[in-house]
Amino acid sequence: MTASLHIxxxxxxxxxxxxxxxxxxxxxLESLPLAHSIIAGRQMREHLVALNAVKIDVDDRLQILxxxxxxxxxxxxxLDSLYSRGATPLPPRALEALQLARELAAALxxxxxxxxxxxxxxxxxFGAKKHLxxxxxxxxxxxxxxxxxxxKSYTPVPDGTWKALHEVYLYSDSEGVLGEAADAAAKATIHxxxxxxxxxxLTDPYRLVPGEIDRIVAQVRxxxxxxxxxxxxxxxxxxxHFLVPCDTDKPPKPxxxxxxxxxxxxxxxxxxxALVEKxxxxxxxxESDAFARETLRRGGALGxxxxxxxxxxxxxxxxxxxxxxTGARLLLTLAHExxxxxxxxxxxxxxxxxxxxxxxxxxxxxA
Numbered sequence: 001m002t003a004s005l006h007i008x009x010x011x012x013x014x015x016x017x018x019x020x021x022x023x024x025x026x027x028x029l030e031s032l033p034l035a036h037s038i039i040a041g042r043q044m045r046e047h048l049v050a051l052n053a054v055k056i057d058v059d060d061r062l063q064i065l066x067x068x069x070x071x072x073x074x075x076x077x078x079l080d081s082l083y084s085r086g087a088t089p090l091p092p093r094a095l096e097a098l099q100l101a102r103e104l105a106a107a108l109x110x111x112x113x114x115x116x117x118x119x120x121x122x123x124x125x126f127g128a129k130k131h132l133x134x135x136x137x138x139x140x141x142x143x144x145x146x147x148x149x150x151x152k153s154y155t156p157v158p159d160g161t162w163k164a165l166h167e168v169y170l171y172s173d174s175e176g177v178l179g180e181a182a183d184a185a186a187k188a189t190i191h192x193x194x195x196x197x198x199x200x201x202l203t204d205p206y207r208l209v210p211g212e213i214d215r216i217v218a219q220v221r222x223x224x225x226x227x228x229x230x231x232x233x234x235x236x237x238x239x240x241h242f243l244v245p246c247d248t249d250k251p252p253k254p255x256x257x258x259x260x261x262x263x264x265x266x267x268x269x270x271x272x273x274a275l276v277e278k279x280x281x282x283x284x285x286x287e288s289d290a291f292a293r294e295t296l297r298r299g300g301a302l303g304x305x306x307x308x309x310x311x312x313x314x315x316x317x318x319x320x321x322x323x324x325x326t327g328a329r330l331l332l333t334l335a336h337e338x339x340x341x342x343x344x345x346x347x348x349x350x351x352x353x354x355x356x357x358x359x360x361x362x363x364x365x366x367a
Contacts, residue, residue, distance in 0.1 A: 003170035007117035014054040022063040029071045037078030048107035058118040084152035109142035137182030151205035163249040201251040229268040242270040338364045
């Protein structure tokens with residue numbers, strides 16, 4: 001069965017005061033006060049929302065969206081600096097920046113959806129889909145921006161965000177364009193962007209320190225290893241298998257058993273073993289004296305972790321615990337481990353949203 005993509009409905013002709021000419025829109029965008037990101041962002045959002053509500057020539061709409069792209073990226077970066085680096089809970093100005101970023105991203109995603117709805121029939125009639133991967137990639141990157149903004153600001157993901165991400169993936173899969181390059185220069189594909197978004201969600205993002213998501217994305221891209229998504233369990237270690245419930249509005253989760261509730265027929269299994277192995281290889285390189293001398297300009301290796309005593313029972317997703325119970329879970333696990341192994345001292349550490357951290361040393365009585 002072919003998957004569907006939600007296409008916003010456009011109604012009626014544009015009002016006289018709404019600029020719909022691509023060249024004039026470009027000139028207007030270049031005149032916006034980008035140093036004042038909230039002011040510029042509001043004007044862009046209002047124009048896009050109005051544009052998405054009316055019928056205009058599809059090629060003009062696409063050109064306008066392309067004109068928006070560099071300016072919107074500048075505004076998104078400025079808004080990001082307001083909501084991702086401030087105190088938690090967010091002060092009013094940071095909250096406004098976050099909401100504006102979400103609404104602007106949603107308006108851009110809707111604009112590209114409208115273009116897909118208006119162009120796809122024409123493209124298929126001529127037997128060509130060369131523009132479809134790029135348009136779907138644009139939708140996906142703007143919906144993903146809404147998700148990442150939530151993680152960076154330590155705020156809940158808006159309802160419908162995961163459903164929208166899964167929808168783009170399923171539609172792209174049904175159209176056979178998942179692996180096609182959306183951007184010839186960057187060789188970006190819809191599969192890679194979707195998988196990257198899933199991996200970020202699996203890092204326990206609300207416990208990352210500010211700025212760490214960007215570093216994780218850089219690591220994943222630098223690894224240049226593609227994870228796989230399939231409807232069957234591969235013959236690889238199950239510890240790196242994750243269930244993606246594509247029929248729901250939910251993020252991926254560890255695939256604990258074959259009988260687990262999958263949320264509908266369109267589930268996928270994410271296999272991250274290739275990426276895990278690549279990162280392990282890189283870690284070993286950092287533990288090499290030769291690598292340390294030749295690449296890091298250090299006298300010796302950075303050192304190794306004794307895995308026999310480090311996180312013996314797993315961490316984060318592997319163990320799990322309710323939000324707000326991190327400390328209790330860590331201390332209880334450590335206390336049981338000290339008793340089991342008859343050791344005297346144990347160390348537990350944790351990160352705290354906003355760049356803070358905590359640590360505690362337990363001593364077993366009578367050890």
